[in-house]
Amino acid sequence: MASRSYKSNNTVQCSASTKRHSEESLERPSKKSRTSPSSPSDSCSLKAVTEESTASLKRKSTADETEEGPRKRSRVTPIPAEDHRETPCGSCPNEDAQPSSNLEDHDVPLISPLAKAIKAAFDEKYVEQELLGKGGFGAVFAGYRRQDNVPVAIKHIHLSSVEIIKVPGDLGDRKLPLEVALLLQAKPPESGPSAVVGLLNWYVVGQELILVLERPVPCMELGDYFRTRQFPMPEHEVKVIGKQLVDALIEIHSRGVFHRDIKMENILIETGSDVPRVRIIDFGCGTFVTEEAYTSGPGTPLYKSPEWIINRRYKAEPATVWQLGFLLYTMVHGHYPFNYPQKKVFGNLYVRQNLSNNCLRFLQSCFLTAPEDRATLEALKDHPWLV
Incomplete structure (x- = not known):
């Protein structure tokens, strides 16, 4: 589907195509x-x-x-x-x-x-x-x-x-x-x-x-909102969205729902007030939260966590935290953190030199390769970068 609100179903958001290389800046069409x-x-x-x-x-x-x-x-x-x-x-x-x-x-x-x-x-x-x-x-x-x-x-x-x-x-x-x-x-x-x-x-x-x-009005997809701002987005603006996303994901998981495809196309930004408001859409790739590992892989391949790449297994919260980190990294850098799956496991993460230490540590805690070492959503909520 074209980049619009409310994606029609799993095919577009679960497609296997990789959009761009990480070194390329994201385009900013009107x-x-x-x-x-x-x-x-x-x-x-x-x-x-x-x-x-x-x-x-x-x-x-x-x-x-x-x-x-x-x-x-x-x-x-x-x-x-x-x-x-x-x-x-x-x-x-x-x-x-x-x-x-x-x-x-x-x-x-x-x-x-x-x-x-x-x-x-x-x-x-x-x-x-x-x-x-x-x-x-x-x-x-x-x-x-x-x-x-x-x-x-x-x-x-x-x-x-x-x-x-x-x-x-x-x-x-x-x-x-x-x-x-x-x-x-x-x-x-x-x-x-x-x-x-x-x-x-x-x-x-x-x-x-x-x-x-x-259908919130007025609103736009996060990707569209991102392209209308300073490129890449200033850290303080990303922080406002990041805090709301963490709260939203805690809310969804607390009700036993695993979205499984957190990315720009599945997030709306309400723009009718001074502070943008985050809304989550499209549960077409979702399932219910369980304690056991999942062994099937709906979702967008580019956003998949390394445990899926290595073992074809993943758990709800660590996979969600990885997708959140991927999203916020893209917003503060203007490009994706990884351009092919192997880099998620073996590559080093490039970060901008002018990021605050708190932002850097927040992103690093989302990108730890071992899922058991990755930050929890509650830990991210209390992270100094968002407090």
Whole structure:
């Protein structure tokens, strides 16, 4: 997908391509902020739905089964067709999505009256506007909620690329898309500010999963924000973002969620106030936090930690700390710390001479090769560079 907010799914952010060599400065093209008009577009476009039965869903190997290996699937249970009759769409606490009885004709083929009802429920509630980004598994559009003109991001994903898990509940197990389950768990139960861009609603229309997400306005991706600033960014500005990122990652991990793909494209910066605010998006490569090591490798190869390169195993917190260090290093230097995997293990880390000692030590604590020696998120929170 192009460098836009709300990436469509794992294919772009989990791609195996390395973007640039570390010695090259990052380019600074002019890009637009993700503000959007509040007027409706001429039409609401949904992808065509196929005749394929949902009972035969199998996750394909494009995103999760990268060259690093397939994702562990102990929780995966395909959604049988009858579940779509019982639960036509998902409803989050602050929304009340129900299928509409309006079965008007649409400009896309629909496989059943139920699919028409769900499509009508979506159209009744939301207006879809311009494309924000596109990837191999789907696309993300700007939009707004009809009731109050609240901006939203609308993410379309083909069900063939969606992992389904069983989530225990008071009324028994419930089958949910993994990304939906992660977003629901990452959001705090009580209303209030959160670093996670929240899920407002979700729908299954035929063979497509539709996620309706918050869309902060005005905002831009961290990479775009980075290119609008002094190049490379002054240390004191990076520190403001770094402190918020550490707090955000502690928040997410404390709720048992492992994002697994922390990078500039998956971080938004709200720019409507004097102090930029960090928001985390796109849990398409995510999973749940466990004490055991992970042996599959979704995520962006350039950001992978050395323990994955050496042993094809990694744990949640050390891998997250490595990605955080990679991100902050890039911001204070204007280039990536490593340009090929072997340097993560055997190479020396170049640092600017004019960095403060505290900043240097912070970065070094993120880049220790042995994961058990790497700083924890809590230790980083109390590090002198951020205090």
